[in-house]
Amino acid sequence: MKWVRKFHKWASIVVGIQFLVWLVSGIYFNLMDTTKAFGRTYKAHINVESRLDRERLVDPSTVLLKYQPSVSLELIKILGYPFYQLTHEKALYSHFKNIYTLVDAYTGKQFLIDKLVAAKIAELSYNGPGKISKVIMLESFIPDYPKQQNPAWQIYFDDEIDTSVYVEANSGRIIGHSDEHKRFADIFFMLHFMDYGNNGSFNNIQNVFFAIAALWLALSGFIWSIHLGLKGKYNIRR
Amino acid sequence: MTIKRKLKQYTNRKKALKASRKIHKWLMLFIGIQFVIWSVTGAYMVFFDIDYIHGDSLVVNHQDKINPHDIQYSLSTLFSEYPNAENIRLATFLQQTVYRFVVNTENVPVQFLMDARSGELISPIPESKAIEAAYYYSTLGMVKSVVLITDNPPFELSPRALPAWRINFDNFGAPSIYISKSTGELVGKRHTFWRLFDWMFRFHIMDYGDAEDVGNWLLFVVAFFAILGCLLGLVMIWLLVVKPFKNKAVSNKNKPRGVF
Secondary structure (H helix, E strand, O other), X not given: OHHHHHHHHHHHHHHHHHXXXXXXXXXXXXXXXXXXXXXXXXXXXXXXXXXXXXXXXXXXXXXXXXXXXXOEEEEEEEOOEEEEXXXXXXXXXXXXXXXXXXXXXXXXXXXXOOHHHHHHHHHHOEOXXXXXXXXXXXXXXXXOOOOOOOOEEEEEEOOOOOOEEEEEOOOOOXXXXXXXXXXXXXXXXXXXXXXXXXXXXXOOHHHHHHHHHHHHHHHHHHHHHHHHHHOOOOOOOO | OOHHHHHHHHHHHHHHHHHHHHHHHHHHHHHHHHHHHXXXXXXXXXXXXXXXXXXXXXXXXXXXXXXXXXXXXXXXXXHHHOOOEEEEEEEEEOOEEEEEEEEEEOOEEXXXXXXXOOOOEOOOOOHHHHHHHHHHHEOOOOEEEEEEEOOOOOOOOOHHHOOEEEEEEOOXXXXXXXXXXXXXXXXXXXXXXXXXXXXXXXXXXXXOOOOOOOOOHHXXXXXXXXXXXXXXXXXXXXXXXXXXXXXXXXXXXXXXXXXX
């Protein structure tokens, strides 16, 4: 038992404060408003009614022959206008590195999501009081969405919670919204996952180390409690 | 400081230590087991790389390219035959160029898979074709069993992916591959490590019902007392390790003995 107590003491010295951080951030997740925590305060559902003029569509095989080889061709709509989305390299998930070409489905010309188009897409997905104040291109890393691996437009809105909308530059897909509420909640996720490098992951070395210490702490405490119980130390009259 | 004040301070510390120890001990009688659960499940989730958990290594991400000359059944023919076709895609299925599209009949979306050469429907995918596809999408050895799931999907399969073939492999971690019966696409992949992860997560957030809900009251109550227990533990560290009893004015006899 002496060793169990020693383990408990030393494990608690190592992981005690982190354990408190885990518990406090955990109780925050328990209480948080998920709409706000995930940046969806001013997220609107996009619904653009538009009619597809099938007569005008360029033949898909013509499009496929014109561009580099494709894994798939998909007839999609962006802002109610039809496009063929060619996927040249398909990753397992949309947030991994994918290579696309967008082609105007009526003319067969390549289409690029520029600043103005990205701003328009963002505006339609937004139902807050703000106006667009700035649009910038993020080539490699989105601090608000660290797991995303494709370049994106960041569209700033001048509302009271600093909303930003992220639009994937090569597909026009809305990655998500972010605002003060999400950034605040993300601090707790960072603390809970010990993800101080903002890698969007909890599989990091510091977390592994403290998880081992936490295991020692909990298991030694558990054994200690059983021992106390067996020795009759859990006695209300004492 | 006078000896008297020092003694008083010492007694206060001793009282604080005794109370902390007692409450910590009693709290842990009730919630200690959850600390074990949190630590074990948390460690599991942290130790295994999330991409491994998600079964990314179970599947082969083929990059088969469409041969444009294969598309002999044109899009306009498709529209004349299926006037309500939506979400139209051209891709490959087992290296064959195919159309995939959705037709909404009475608000129920039905998906189709069609040979782009002949315009013949490939869907619904028969069992033999599903097995062939499963072998193509993965390198998991021999198929052990095949199940068709049309309703009440297991927890690990999204209801949107129905109907689907579940192909179980005889391999490490009992991997399963889900193939959509209507599109032939890979709609799911699971192995024991992911299934375990889901259970670990549920136990971690104390979701002992059937919804994956982190906002449950049980978690709140236990976490609240857990914070109290943790704080008392930290008080003990403070009194015994950070600022231990070093007071020479107090005789050795009165010093707390042993570790806490």
